[in-house]
Amino acid sequence: MTGLQFYKMSGSGNDFIIADNRDGKIAKDDMPGLAKALCARKISIGADGLVLVENSDQCDFKWQFYNSDGSEAEMCGNASRCVARFAYLNKIAGEKMTFETLAGVIHAEVLGETVKAGLTDPTDVKYFYALDVDGTTCNVTSMNTGVPHVVLLVGNIEKPDVEELGRKIRYHEAFAPAGTNVNFVEFRRGELAVRTYERGVEGETLACGTGAVAAALARVAADAALSPVKVLTRSGGYLYVHYKRVPGGYGNIFLEGDANIIYTGEIGPDALKLAQKK
Structure with a gap:
C-alpha cells in the first residue's frame, strides 16, 4: 500500500478518503483496519469513511465502503456522490454511471461539481409511531434508505442532545442487532433542517445523505412536500431529495448536492504503521 494515491472529498460536510483499488493492492481482510487508521482524526488523514473503487463485471465499478470505526456499511x-465524481475525474466512468454497493446497483450522474445519485427505494417504512426511550415516549419514523434510519421531529434543531439521545436510539432494542442511524429534524417553511447521529461514526456528522432522504420522506408523508425536498445539513450546505410517488409509497429516489475535492495525496509509511496496529 506504500504510495497509494487518494482523494480527500467532502459531500455537504460528510468527508471521505477515496482510492483506486482496481489492481487489488489492498486485500479485503486489510480494509477494516486501514479504514480505522486512515480515518482517525488528528493522527492521520481523518474522515467519516473510506471508499475503495474496484472492478465490476456488471457496472462501471464497485465500491468497498467502510465507516471510520472499520465497520462495513451497505x-x-x-x-x-463523491465516488461518482472521483470515478469520472479519473476516467473510470463517464458522466453517467452505475456502480455496485451492498445495497444494490447505484445510478449516478456528474453535473460539474455537483452529483445526482440514485438511491435504492426505501424499505421497512413505518411512519410516526411511539418509541419508548428510557421512559420517555418519542414519536418517530423509521425506514431503510440503503441503511436503517430513525427520524425524530423536533421544534428547534439546536435543542436536542444529539450525542446522548442519538446513542440511546441507535442502540435501542427495537433496532437490534444492527442498530440504526438517528436523525433529528426540524420542519421549516420550504425546507427542513437535519442533524444526524451516524452509526459507524458513533457521533454527529455534518451531513448524512441517506438520512436526508429519510427526513425528506417523513416530511412528504406529513405535509406532501413537493420534489425536490430541500434539506439543510449541519455543515450549512444543502442536499436536494428527488422522489416520485409509486404504488405503495415513494421511489425513484435521487440525492443531489456538492461533491468537493478537498485535496489529493499519497498515503505515507507512518499511516500504514498505524494501520498495522488497528
Missing part, C-alpha cells in the same frame, strides 16, 4: 448517500 450504503452511504454522500459517499456515493
Whole structure:
C-alpha cells in the first residue's frame, strides 16, 4: 500500500478518503483496519469513511465502503456522490454511471461539481409511531434508505442532545442487532433542517445523505412536500431529495448536492504503521 494515491472529498460536510483499488493492492481482510487508521482524526488523514473503487463485471465499478470505526456499511448517500465524481475525474466512468454497493446497483450522474445519485427505494417504512426511550415516549419514523434510519421531529434543531439521545436510539432494542442511524429534524417553511447521529461514526456528522432522504420522506408523508425536498445539513450546505410517488409509497429516489475535492495525496509509511496496529 506504500504510495497509494487518494482523494480527500467532502459531500455537504460528510468527508471521505477515496482510492483506486482496481489492481487489488489492498486485500479485503486489510480494509477494516486501514479504514480505522486512515480515518482517525488528528493522527492521520481523518474522515467519516473510506471508499475503495474496484472492478465490476456488471457496472462501471464497485465500491468497498467502510465507516471510520472499520465497520462495513451497505450504503452511504454522500459517499456515493463523491465516488461518482472521483470515478469520472479519473476516467473510470463517464458522466453517467452505475456502480455496485451492498445495497444494490447505484445510478449516478456528474453535473460539474455537483452529483445526482440514485438511491435504492426505501424499505421497512413505518411512519410516526411511539418509541419508548428510557421512559420517555418519542414519536418517530423509521425506514431503510440503503441503511436503517430513525427520524425524530423536533421544534428547534439546536435543542436536542444529539450525542446522548442519538446513542440511546441507535442502540435501542427495537433496532437490534444492527442498530440504526438517528436523525433529528426540524420542519421549516420550504425546507427542513437535519442533524444526524451516524452509526459507524458513533457521533454527529455534518451531513448524512441517506438520512436526508429519510427526513425528506417523513416530511412528504406529513405535509406532501413537493420534489425536490430541500434539506439543510449541519455543515450549512444543502442536499436536494428527488422522489416520485409509486404504488405503495415513494421511489425513484435521487440525492443531489456538492461533491468537493478537498485535496489529493499519497498515503505515507507512518499511516500504514498505524494501520498495522488497528
